[in-house]
Amino acid sequence: xxxxTESKPVGAPSSASFGEGGIVDAPHRHLRLTWQxxxxxxxxxxxxxxxxxxxxxxxxxxGPERHTVLLMAAIGAIIVCAVMVVTxxxxxxxxxxxxxxSIQRVAEGxxxxxxxFADRNDDIGDLGRNFxxxxxxxxxxxxxxxxxxxxxxxRAEHLATLGELAAGLAHEIRNPLAxxxxxxxxxxxxxxxxxPAQDVLKDVREEVLRINRIVTDLLETARPKAPQIQAADLNxxxxxxLMFAREQAKxxxxxxxxxxxxxxxxxxxxxxxxxxxxxxxMLNAIQAIDGPGTIIITVEQRGxxxxxxxxxxxxxxxPETLNNIFRPFFTTKGHGTGLGLSLAKRIIEDHGGxxxxxxxxxxxxxxxxxxPVAQSTAVxxxxxxx
Numbered sequence: 219x220x221x222x223t224e225s226k227p228v229g230a231p232s233s234a235s236f237g238e239g240g241i242v243d244a245p246h247r248h249l250r251l252t253w254q255x256x257x258x259x260x261x262x263x264x265x266x267x268x269x270x271x272x273x274x275x276x277x278x279x280x281g282p283e284r285h286t287v288l289l290m291a292a293i294g295a296i297i298v299c300a301v302m303v304v305t306x307x308x309x310x311x312x313x314x315x316x317x318x319x320s321i322q323r324v325a326e327g328x329x330x331x332x333x334x335f336a337d338r339n340d341d342i343g344d345l346g347r348n349f350x351x352x353x354x355x356x357x358x359x360x361x362x363x364x365x366x367x368x369x370x371x372x373r374a375e376h377l378a379t380l381g382e383l384a385a386g387l388a389h390e391i392r393n394p395l396a397x398x399x400x401x402x403x404x405x406x407x408x409x410x411x412x413x414p415a416q417d418v419l420k421d422v423r424e425e426v427l428r429i430n431r432i433v434t435d436l437l438e439t440a441r442p443k444a445p446q447i448q449a450a451d452l453n454x455x456x457x458x459x460l461m462f463a464r465e466q467a468k469x470x471x472x473x474x475x476x477x478x479x480x481x482x483x484x485x486x487x488x489x490x491x492x493x494x495x496x497x498x499x500m501l502n503a504i505q506a507i508d509g510p511g512t513i514i515i516t517v518e519q520r521g522x523x524x525x526x527x528x529x530x531x532x533x534x535x536x537p538e539t540l541n542n543i544f545r546p547f548f549t550t551k552g553h554g555t556g557l558g559l560s561l562a563k564r565i566i567e568d569h570g571g572x573x574x575x576x577x578x579x580x581x582x583x584x585x586x587x588x589x590p591v592a593q594s595t596a597v598x599x600x601x602x603x604x
Contacts, residue, residue, distance in 0.1 A: 261302060265295040313342050317349060329357040388433040395433070399426050435557040445488035445568050449592035452485040452492075452524050453478045456517055459493050463500035463513075471510040478517040484592040485524045487569055492589070495562040495573075499528045499585045502558065506532035506583065522591050523571070529584040535577040543575065 268291075313335040323331035331353060336346035406419045460476055467474075503513045507530055516527040535543065542548045544563045549556035566573045570590050577583040 261299060265298065268295070310342065313338075313346065317345070320349065320353075324353060324356070329353055329360060384436045388436045392430070392433050395426060395430055399423070399430075402426065435561060438561055443491075445491050445565065447486050447488055447569060449484040449486055450489050451482075452487065452526065452589065453482055453517060455487070455489045455492050456496060456515060456526060458489075459496035459500060460515060462497050463504065466501060467504045467513075470504065470507070472504060472507055473512045474515070475512060476515045476517075479519065482517060482519060482524060485589050486592045487589050491565045492569070492587075495565050495587060496526060496528070498558045498562050499587070503528060503530035503532065503583070506530055508533070519591065520588070523588045524591055526587040526589075527584060528587075529582060531582045534579040534581055534583050535575075536579055540575065540577055544573075 313333065316333050316335065320331040320333050332350045333346040335342060336350050337343060338346065402419055402422055406416065409415050409419070456476070456478065460474065464474060500513060500515070507513070511531040513531075514527075514529045516525075516529070518525050518527070539550060544559050545556075546560040547556040548560075563573050566587055566589070571588045574586040574588070575583065576586075
């Protein structure tokens with residue numbers, strides 16, 4: 219009642235299969251005792267010892283009587299062993315075979331597999347009830363995953379349709395918009411410099427530019443452009459974005475602080491797209507601060523990544539809003555499109571990086587942009603990740 223099974227060293231490819239005694243692996247063989255043999259060995263040993271003592275105890279009996287007693291004792295021992303084997307086969311072996319078969323069905327994807335011995339009022343019954351409960355939970359989890367997958371696919375198709383529609387509308391809007399901007403320039407040149415209409419024309423130009431930015435965001439969201447990644451100086455990209463942000467904040471009592479290391483290695487990025495992302499984060503920080511405030515931009519290296527941290531002293535973002543800020547078209551601004559952060563996240567992920575956000579209401583907000591260091595400089599300048 220011994221089996222030859224197979225086992226594998228750690229790290230070897232798995233080639234497991236279900237055998238009669240359980241899961242069998244490869245490639246090294248060794249001898250394994252079955253549960254029947256493990257159960258019967260102590261019983262047989264005890265009966266054998268009992269027989270030896272019985273033989274010693276019956277030495278004083280006459281020959282025929284002694285032989286009769288020993289024969290009866292041996293027959294009794296055999297009967298005891300047989301009853302135990304049958305009992306174990308019915309009570310333990312049969313449910314174990316059923317459980318083994320059910321486990322194999324579950325492994326093959328059949329989550330309707332159950333065991334029939336779960337109504338027993340013993341340890342085997344507890345095992346069956348726990349197995350049936352586990353399978354039920356797996357079945358419910360799979361249904362939920364399938365439902366969520368169907369929902370996500372439907373939403374993706376919906377967003378794809380909206381994206382195509384938005385791209386078409388953006389092209390149709392941009393053409394007459396260019397004509398309007400040209401007419402405004404002509405009218406502005408014809409009007410006297412002191413004419414009150416000059417102020418109106420200025421407002422119209424600003425609105426045309428705002429519409430053009432919205433159309434541009436729609437186009438970039440619907441038809442994203444692949445980044446032209448190169449090993450470039452991230453500090454320079456940050457400086458350019460900071461210069462534009464300072465211009466936007468001239469009329470506000472907002473201070474900027476920028477901390478950059480001089481020995482930052484080259485970073486693999488598209489300067490134009492990353493400039494767009496950083497400027498968007500800085501403009502969001504400017505809009506979030508109501509009154510005096512500070513925006514701190516920190517550039518640092520974190521292992522094989524370069525980090526740009528944009529922190530502000532604004533009111534922060536509520537927890538219920540924080541989970542949705544990267545969703546397309548989600549905005550808490552009355553004049554926003556809700557595409558800025560969604561577009562920023564996609565751009566950074568296209569660079570092989572990630573964007574993180576943390577905030578506490580009343581204590582400002584912090585965005586962290588992580589980009590990979592250029593491979594040629596990563597080995598010589600890597601530092602421990604903070």
